[in-house]
Amino acid sequence: MMTNPTGRITQGQFSFLPDLTDEEITLQIEYGLKKGYAWSVEYTDDPHPRNTYWEMFGMPMFDLADPAGVMMELQACRKTFPNHYIRMMAFDSTRGVESIAMSFIVNRPASEPGFGVVRQEINGRSLRYTVHSYATDKPEGQRY
């Protein structure tokens, strides 16, 4: 159990709010589609803050304009990985942006053990820090 005020990993746009319902997720997807973003579903069992590349549940849905289709992908991902972290990512291809425009978590494991800090004492009072995930001591697929 993590001890921050939410008791869980707080990555993404909406981690401090109650979990979004499917209706609420659909509204966010609609907003992104209106802006011209392409949605993608990603999942992982290694939510380290520097783990940039979560697994892609298929490719970004560039030509999909219907939120229901995006939700179907999310449901399929949830069915396959019910205990993984799953996030919705929206890509903006506008010149000068060409990056992620939205990102929020839509599925979590029941228990989130979180991370510890490993301090390595070096050079006088200096420290070298490692953020270590308790879950990743176990192999992939057996972590949550």
Added chain:
Amino acid sequence: MNKPTEPGVTGADQILDKKQRYSAGVLKYRQMGYWDADYSPKDTDTLCLFRITPQEGVDPIEAAAAVAGESSTATWTVVWTDRLTACDSYRAKAYKVEPVPNNPGQYFAWVAYDIILFEEGSIANITASLIGNVFSFKPLKAARLEDIRMPVALVKTFKGPPTGLVVERERLDKFGRPLLGATTKPKLGLSGRNYGRVIYEGLKGGLDFMKDDENINSQPFMHWRDRFLYVMDGVNKASAATGEVKGSYLNVTGATMEDIYERAEFAKELGSVVIMVDLIIGWSAIQSIANWARKHDMIVHMHRAGHGTYTRQKNHGVSFRVMAKWLRLAGVDHLHTGTAVGKLEGDPMTVQGYYNVCRDSYTKTDYPRGLFFDQDWADMRKVMPVASGGIHAGQMHQLIDLFGDDVILQFGGGTIGHPAGIQAGAVANRVALESMVKARNEGKDIKNEGPEILRKAAQTCTPLKQALDTWGEISFNYASTDTSDYAVTPSVA
């Protein structure tokens, strides 16, 4: 001998006969070639708009020509050595003068500068001309550089922000919402150990960044190395506690460039994602630290300490929109650009103009926002604006409505002064932020429904309720001293 001629008299404009032009003596600036009403600016020219207040009896066109002259090649008398040069290229040209609406005695003067006048990639050089001697020039009571258009050819000689707001978000893994920060308080007096406590609590509570204040360097109560060591322990501990990338702007401002580099190196060794400098270190130092930051994957936070001495008075100095343009070129990633709704100076439209300058790919002329020129940024990276100073969670809807997502909202007092503690203050701000972004995306009219959205979010979030009960009614409604003053009016020339 040459003698100045009054306007309206034959010979009041540029003297074309070379023998007559270069006879020893004194001429009007407009006779010397610094005024050309027919001049059509080239794409490669730098264009400046000055607001000038000529002394009593000084003709506005002559005053404008004098500004062009004194910010380029002129001296007070005719010199024959001009004739050794392609002197017409070096003369800036005033080409339009208009009275400032509703401000008797003040005039807008447009001046064009040829590209040969400036060294490539040097803000110091640009400023030495444009805001140099001319600002002490006696025939003017006051002068203000209101806006500037720099040609793409000049823009491309600058490297710009070391990281830029797009890459910053990728490094931090934070998208689709404003970032949240807080400045550690009290500004002065905390020991390193006590200081790090504030950092840890704020970040663990939900902020993305904490911040050193502008005047915290290495005073007797806290040596800079102590501050960095304790702060980074707080940052890393909070990162582990939340699973998010966190940062704290380590102020590396020091007495010399050597001190600044030494502090920046230590911040890098400790794994900080961001360093901070104050505007008062000067243009050359800013460009130097930007180069260092590019080499070391560092975000540079710019605190605009001291800008008010240039920017605040409407009749004299340099508008902040010009400072923001220069800072984007010089290379900063974060820039304090005002809040419009907080305790510090700022008319909302004018402040939005500063934000546009930081974030646009192409800034369009927008008179109500004080933008007098189009500015093509030539794909230069974008600066993340920072809103800081007397803002609180109860204004979240106004802030997001005014500034959108690409901004850092800093609630210093609004976090640390929370009745239930720093973590609770951070929670209140983060919940207010996420609720408002979510509601906006769902299609709600946050400008009008904002207070209701916050009240609803507070029903399930006690810290937000406490914040709204404490500060909900606080606002700073003073008349702004800096609005754009522009209205389309007939030209005097």
